[in-house]
Amino acid sequence: MTAPTLAVFKLASCDGCQLTLLDCEDELLGLAGQVEIAHFLEASSAVRPGPYDLALVEGSVTTTRDAERVREIRSASKHLVTIGACATAGGIQALRNFADVAEYRRTVYARPDYIETLASSTPVSAHVSVDFELRGCPIDKGQLLEVLTAFLSGRKPDIPDQSVCFACKRRGLVCVTVARGTPCLGPVTHAGCGALCPAFGRGCYGCFGPKQDAALPVLVPLLRRDGLDERATTRLLRTFNAAAFDKAYPAGSDQEGAP
Numbered sequence: 001m002t003a004p005t006l007a008v009f010k011l012a013s014c015d016g017c018q019l020t021l022l023d024c025e026d027e028l029l030g031l032a033g034q035v036e037i038a039h040f041l042e043a044s045s046a047v048r049p050g051p052y053d054l055a056l057v058e059g060s061v062t063t064t065r066d067a068e069r070v071r072e073i074r075s076a077s078k079h080l081v082t083i084g085a086c087a088t089a090g091g092i093q094a095l096r097n098f099a100d101v102a103e104y105r106r107t108v109y110a111r112p113d114y115i116e117t118l119a120s121s122t123p124v125s126a127h128v129s130v131d132f133e134l135r136g137c138p139i140d141k142g143q144l145l146e147v148l149t150a151f152l153s154g155r156k157p158d159i160p161d162q163s164v165c166f167a168c169k170r171r172g173l174v175c176v177t178v179a180r181g182t183p184c185l186g187p188v189t190h191a192g193c194g195a196l197c198p199a200f201g202r203g204c205y206g207c208f209g210p211k212q213d214a215a216l217p218v219l220v221p222l223l224r225r226d227g228l229d230e231r232a233t234t235r236l237l238r239t240f241n242a243a244a245f246d247k248a249y250p251a252g253s254d255q256e257g258a259p
Contacts, residue, residue, distance in 0.1 A: 011058065013087070053078050097119075
């Protein structure tokens, strides 16, 4: 029986989510015995053409070539899973969506005429159908293994849509907002990091993006109560998952103060 094929692709990103897959180490060795890794340039230059049973895509669509590539990947893949904040929400580079990209290009590059980029950074799902989105900046190792195992065995991934607050309670952590008045996005952010920042007394920065029923209009007044003005609130929401939080709280796009 032929082993299912796995392919891993990169668009505009820092490679951190692909490194999470490599960091699986022993688990990856076991997985390699069950599947054929047909395309994964982070690990090997040996590649084979599709079709692929499962494709993982890291990175956002920021150029016309990115858009073409993701359509090619979709057509060659039975299942397509996006991994990380860039692929699921446009990533940090989506901050360009709130600014003048042409001005950035002129300011940063000595020869801006050599730079080809789109005016916005968008998630893969804005261009092709996606079978599952695995969030995080970077993604969580345990969640990644669950998604891989699920798709390769023909079942739905078991990734609960819980908040970082849920993870804080499980770890027995003191709420940084209640105890110290620290602004925190934990109540509206998808769990997956193990409540890393609150464990060190810091507020959540929203690395895993907004959970499905994120009540941002309720949270924003609390952030203001804890000392953030409109500009600071906008900056907090526009970080790793800028486009996703802006979609969940459209009023934020009307606030004064670009990133």
